[in-house]
Amino acid sequence: MIDFVKILIYVLGSVLILISLLPLIRHDYWTFRVFEFPRAQKWVSNLIIVIASFLTFTAEEYFSYGFILLLIANQFYLTYQIYPYLPFAKKQIDSVPTDRKPSIKLLIANVLQGNRDWGKLAKMVQKEQSDIVLLLETNEWWKEKCVNAFGNDYKYHVLEDKENTYGMLLFSKLELINTRVHHWIKDDIPSIETDIKLNNRLIKLYAIHPEPPVPSENPKSTARDAEILLVGQKTQADKTPTIVAGDLNDVAWSYTTELFLKISGLLDPRRGRGFFSSFHAKHSIARWPLDHVFCSGHFRLQKMKRMSDIGSDHFPMFLQLYLAKTNDDSDELELEKEDKILSKEKIEKA
Known part of the structure; x- marks a missing residue:
C-alpha cells in the first residue's frame, strides 16, 4: 500500500509540475493555453502533494529529495504567479x-444563451440600478425578455443579439455617443465601442467577448x-478615461492578459483584492476569473462584487468606479519593445 502511495505521489507531482510549466511555451494551441486557467487549483494541489511527500518518503530514499525540491520550487513559482491577486498584495487601483x-456603476453578466431563468437577472438589474448593464451570450429570446423587463429604465440601447452564443446587449442610463459595433476578427462575433457621457466628461467603453x-x-x-490585443492597441491611443469590459474567455493572470495590460496601459481592479472568480458558477472547485473590467488610471475603485447565481455558468460582476480629475498611471505595467512586437505579430497572425 505504501509503495502504491509513493508511486501515486510521483505520478501526480510530475503531472502537476508539467502542467505548471506548459503555459511557459508561448504556443497558441489550446493544450498549452488551457493550463493557464486553474492557477489557484494548481497551488493547492501542489501543496497537498508536498505535504504528502514529507509524510510518506523516508530519509533513506535519496531520490525523493530531488523530487521534493522540485515540488517546493514549483510551489514558490505558483505562489509568485498568484501573489498579485491576493488581498495583501499591492493594489493597481486605489479605493x-x-x-x-x-x-x-457597471453590471456585467454572461447569461448563458440556453438559460431560461431570466427572472433572477431582471431582479438583480432592478435592485442594483446600475448605470451600465452589459449582457453576453444573448440571442433574440434574451433580447425580448430584457427589453420588456427593464428596457424602459435604460434610455440608451445597443442590441446585438446572435444565435451563436456571441450576442451582446448594452443598456445604459447615461448618454451613449459615437457608438459603433465592430467585427474585428470574425464576422459573427461583435464587439461594441462607445463614448459614455458622465457629468459632461466622455468615457470610452469597449465591450468584447x-x-x-x-x-x-x-x-x-x-x-x-x-481581439484582446487589438482592443489594447486602441485603448493605448485613447487619452480619455477608458473601460474595457466583458467575458474575455481568458484569466486575469494569463500572459495574453498581462500583455494586454502592458499594451493598453489599463489597470486591473482585481490586483491586490482577490480572484473574484466568475466561472464556473456550477463547480466551486473548477472556478477562475473570466469576466473582467479593466480601466485607465482616471478611475478609482469604490466597489467590486461577484454577484449571486442567475442560472448561468457565469456569475455576474458588479463594479462602481469613481472618475477622478487626474490620470494616475504610476501602476501601469511596463511596456517593452518585445511586447509591442509580440502583440503586432499576434494580431497579424489572426
Whole structure:
C-alpha cells in the first residue's frame, strides 16, 4: 500500500509540475493555453502533494529529495504567479468611498444563451440600478425578455443579439455617443465601442467577448488573443478615461492578459483584492476569473462584487468606479519593445 502511495505521489507531482510549466511555451494551441486557467487549483494541489511527500518518503530514499525540491520550487513559482491577486498584495487601483461623485456603476453578466431563468437577472438589474448593464451570450429570446423587463429604465440601447452564443446587449442610463459595433476578427462575433457621457466628461467603453481556445470552438487562442490585443492597441491611443469590459474567455493572470495590460496601459481592479472568480458558477472547485473590467488610471475603485447565481455558468460582476480629475498611471505595467512586437505579430497572425 505504501509503495502504491509513493508511486501515486510521483505520478501526480510530475503531472502537476508539467502542467505548471506548459503555459511557459508561448504556443497558441489550446493544450498549452488551457493550463493557464486553474492557477489557484494548481497551488493547492501542489501543496497537498508536498505535504504528502514529507509524510510518506523516508530519509533513506535519496531520490525523493530531488523530487521534493522540485515540488517546493514549483510551489514558490505558483505562489509568485498568484501573489498579485491576493488581498495583501499591492493594489493597481486605489479605493475611495462609495459616496464620492461622479461615479459609474457597471453590471456585467454572461447569461448563458440556453438559460431560461431570466427572472433572477431582471431582479438583480432592478435592485442594483446600475448605470451600465452589459449582457453576453444573448440571442433574440434574451433580447425580448430584457427589453420588456427593464428596457424602459435604460434610455440608451445597443442590441446585438446572435444565435451563436456571441450576442451582446448594452443598456445604459447615461448618454451613449459615437457608438459603433465592430467585427474585428470574425464576422459573427461583435464587439461594441462607445463614448459614455458622465457629468459632461466622455468615457470610452469597449465591450468584447472573444471566442475561447477550446476544441469545440477554436483549438487555438490566436483569434481570442488578437481581439484582446487589438482592443489594447486602441485603448493605448485613447487619452480619455477608458473601460474595457466583458467575458474575455481568458484569466486575469494569463500572459495574453498581462500583455494586454502592458499594451493598453489599463489597470486591473482585481490586483491586490482577490480572484473574484466568475466561472464556473456550477463547480466551486473548477472556478477562475473570466469576466473582467479593466480601466485607465482616471478611475478609482469604490466597489467590486461577484454577484449571486442567475442560472448561468457565469456569475455576474458588479463594479462602481469613481472618475477622478487626474490620470494616475504610476501602476501601469511596463511596456517593452518585445511586447509591442509580440502583440503586432499576434494580431497579424489572426
